Amino acid sequence: MEPDIRIAVDIGGTFTDIEILDANSGAIHQIKTPSTPADPSIGLLTGIKQASERFGFPLEAVQYLLHGTTIATNAVLERKLPLGAVVTTAGFEDVMQIGRHGRSDVYAITLAQPQPLVARRLCFGVTERVNAAGEIAVPLDEEGVRRVATELAEAGVKSVAICLLHAYANPAHEQRVGAILAELLPDAAITLASDISPEIREYERMSTTALNAMLVPIVQRYTDRLAGRLKDELPEAQVYLVQSNGGVSGLAKAGREPARLLLSGPSGGAAAAKRLAAELGEANLVAVDMGGTSFDISVVHEGEVAMVNEGEVDGLPVRLPMIEMRTIGAGGGSIAWVDEGGRLRIGPHSAGADPGPACYGKGGTQFTVTDANLVLGRLDGESFMGGAMPLDREAARKAAEPIAAKLGLSVDQVAAGVIDVANSALATATRLSLFEKGMDPEDFALLSFGGAGGVHACEVADELGIRRVVFPAHASTLSAWGILWSDIAHDLSATQIGLLDAMAPALAETGKRLVAEARTLLAEDGVPEAAQRFEWALDLRYAGQAFDLRVPLEGADFSASGVAKATAAFHALHRQRFSYDEPSVPVEVVALRLKAVGGLAKPVPAHSEATEAGHSAQQRPVHGRSGFVPTPVLAREAVSASKPVAGPAIVEEAYTSIYLPAGWTILTHASGALIADRLASH
């Protein structure tokens, strides 16, 4: 048998996580190696070479390399972007500066002006006008475009975003401006809004387009370098980058449309959740990732990851399909305090990693969520981080004393209170992220990962009425593990506003165009026709309504019966999400969407035989609902596959601990995940 290796890489700020799958044997290996921020591809290659030696596979055997990167995101967060300019319809040069002009801090008496992405002096207007129907109302002043080109050249602009009003309805002027500028500015990166985000609402489109244009030089430099290095080292490998939509794409497309990488951070975790949902037979999973500073929530519903059409990076809208993620600033490092009204509050300030929680002994004096877990015995001072980082319980207790004095409670009560308040905030955020979609937590299992989540997950589930919690294997490299199972995915869309019935023939025509474009993209990625899959959807709303809902269009059926089916599905979805529908109101279509998927083969992973242990040698006092009780402490490997362990119990592994409260049991699943269930009577 020919060796067949697939590698997934998730590059973080500190570590580069690598998962290796041997497609023939199904064996999966992990390796962690330090990241090399100056050129992440160095760390990546170092890690792969180490893996090849340790796990004994030739580099030539690597068929696929799937790669998640924060290079685009970091460039925006640090605003290390090339000099960018916007070319728009004359009269609207300030759209970039004005934005949507709402504020988030309602009672702010002063605030700093949000920093626009492109300086005002670099936003240029050209005389032209397309109307909402896509008709040309004012012809393009091509001489004016040439004058702008001169100014762009003089200013030394490296990236140009072309975003004309209503170009989603007719891109002719944008394309002509693009052609003229490309001719006069051969070295500039140019992005047309009608290519990257052909949808209505000018500010969001302009922001997305400018981000893309400014990222092109950065990401292209990286992909060129990566391709160069890999050509010699991994000659057989096809290389793909992880996008924000949870799928991967080839390097060429990533270089042209780098804005699609911007919110790809959660993609690995969400892909892992989707894969686990399938492996465990849990179609509805709400995945929560709790680290030191944040708590991130994503949702798998009926086996599919919940998506949104727009997100934000550093306050800048990015209007592209992406995995839906709700983040709150609550983590192990969140600081507890008492405000002037006598409320016990947690966060938003975090002790971070330095000085960190008081128990780290690095000079932190404020009481954090991690300190509370230590005081309650849910974390162990000696075994934290595999014993590499002993925690100081006395320092944690001392940090709680000022709060205890203010509230008139004991230190133990404060610690338990901090956990209660934190859990309620985590549960509230989780509930809201399901609520927005009209979903009920009780229909979901909770997937917990991230270093700080295990001690909270079961109690958060209790708050939400969730009866099952899953703790995956590979917890410390879960993103990379998820990437391993990704497919190639391209999102295409076209804005077409009008009554659905009347628009059907035009939509069918547009559909033909989109599918042709999609086939070109998949061919570029080397996907054979047999592995190509097309998923159609319509964004629908009641005529004049605010918000559209995405409804699948089975088999691209634009006939009367297909339209009727989509309409019925829309009413039903509206009822589910918003508790009412209005079948007498006409249904409007806003956009046609196509997700083109290039399926990568899914080798069967080999599952390790679960151990049949299940007893505990140790126990320690752990604070439950009503005080400290002696509680067994197990190593993760000691959790049985057949004989459930009943709570209260602590399960410890190298980088995290799980607190199993009374009323819960835990088992090891064949996939290696731990599954905690709430007893029916509880």
Place this chain on the structure above:
Amino acid sequence: MTDLTPGIDPIRLEVIRNALVAASEEMSITIWRTSRSTVVREILDFSTAVFDAQGNNIAQSARIPVHLNSMSDCLRTILDRFIPLEEWQDGDVIVTNDPYSGGQHLSDIQTFRPVFVDGRRVAIVGTLCHHVDVGGGAAGSFFAAATEVFQEGIRIPPLRLAEKGVLNRGVFEMLLHNVRQPDETRGDLNAQIAALGIGERAVARMARKYGAEALTAAMAAILDGSEKMMRAGLAALPDGEASFVELVDDDGQSDKPIRLEVKITKKGEAITLDFAGSSPQVSGPVNNTPAMTCSAVYYALLAALGGDIPANSGCYRPVTVKLPEGSIVNASFPAPVAGRMVVNHRIAIAVFGALAEIAPTRIPAAYYAISYVYALQTRTPQGKGRVYFDIEVGGWGGHAGGDGASALSCGLHNNTNAPIEMVEAKYPVTFMRYGLIPDSGGAGEFRGGLGLVREWRLDADMGTLSAHFERFRFPPHGVHGGGPGSLSSMTVTHPDGSRTALRSKISGIPLKQGDVVTVATSGGGGFGDPAKRDPARIAHDLAEGLVTPEQAARLYGAAAGTEKAA
């Protein structure tokens, strides 16, 4: 040890508080996602809140200050004067929009629903939406010629829109028969009703979990906590008295300026605001009722005291507001009020102005302080009326830490703009321009933020325009030597090139095809002596075109002006 309201431990209290805020958010999400009108869907002119059974605002969504600080007033008026608590049945939806029954202006329809647990009314949930039209003398229900509230639209006294969960169809249809955009009003009202159901469910879930007693105790403790923080904030200000006089252009029917006078007495942890000396109520529709005035006062105090005091009715307890009867800040029935924001923003400016005497570095220069509301009515060839409604904003005042923000919602309102493409896709207008106005920010060591210009052409055969603007005569003031921001204006340029300057408050102004309407909003006032402005800031303003070289030379000295823009 901190004093705590007996009957609730601080942990449970915080858990319940979180959940109440989440309930408001769930209601807010429901309205946003299911409403029909542009006002709600793009401009976000709505709010949601949870109240205790006495009508005190306990928790609110992060939305619009002028709504949030007035809904409790409205609810308490309903409970005291119209429908006592014991008559609220499970599933009832109480609705009103009447300014003389605790409401705001007629466009703001408020709905409330009781939350029952074990047969007890433990809380009330509420929503407020600005509806695109509620009838009256002008499209969008901003009728500048109104002299009585009767001319401003349909008045809904507090009544049951739904009884025990059953919609009162007669009332619903009567309402829709009296508005110009019944489809949108129907959709938005349905969204408000659906949101109440969502809020009711969320609060009841919590009450069942912790018990009605604990919920009631928690709500009392939440009010006490905010009161305590408010008192601490007030105590931290120096004691003293200060007065401020703010002049508003006019009521739209005469040229007489409207005087707002406030005298603040701050002593210990309490504050009294006396508006004696303010103008009598006026003929035009810019009057404020006590609920409106107090809302502006509460907003200004909450903003000025800063920190993160959870905004609820407890905050109002240390505040005494004295309002002369029959005055512009306490108008008597049936004075018209549709354009209340004309005066309402300026009440906050007057309060800020007086507070600046007591806490000089804390208070910025004046912001634009007017919701630039305009409505265009057109008819389709089939005779169907359409109302395009928009709200614009201007610049913030400079402050001790930096320049004011440009073209950003400030003060009592908080609206996003309607995307030009969305407006053009729906209404017969073509936009010509949307941009910042150079030189509109008041000069100062810290400059005022810039105002903006929004300009569009009417493409339909004809239309009529209504607007409630301000600042055509009295610009946003500067402080500590800073200059004023720019004046606002509104003009029509006709196809033949001739121009008509409009006054600030208009309704029913006829427009013809090809007429171009130009709205220019005010920049904020400047903070501190312009001579002290950092040359780097001047250079940046020149490079970015925020200040012209001529103005830079005039305001900041010749040297600055001669620097060439980079």
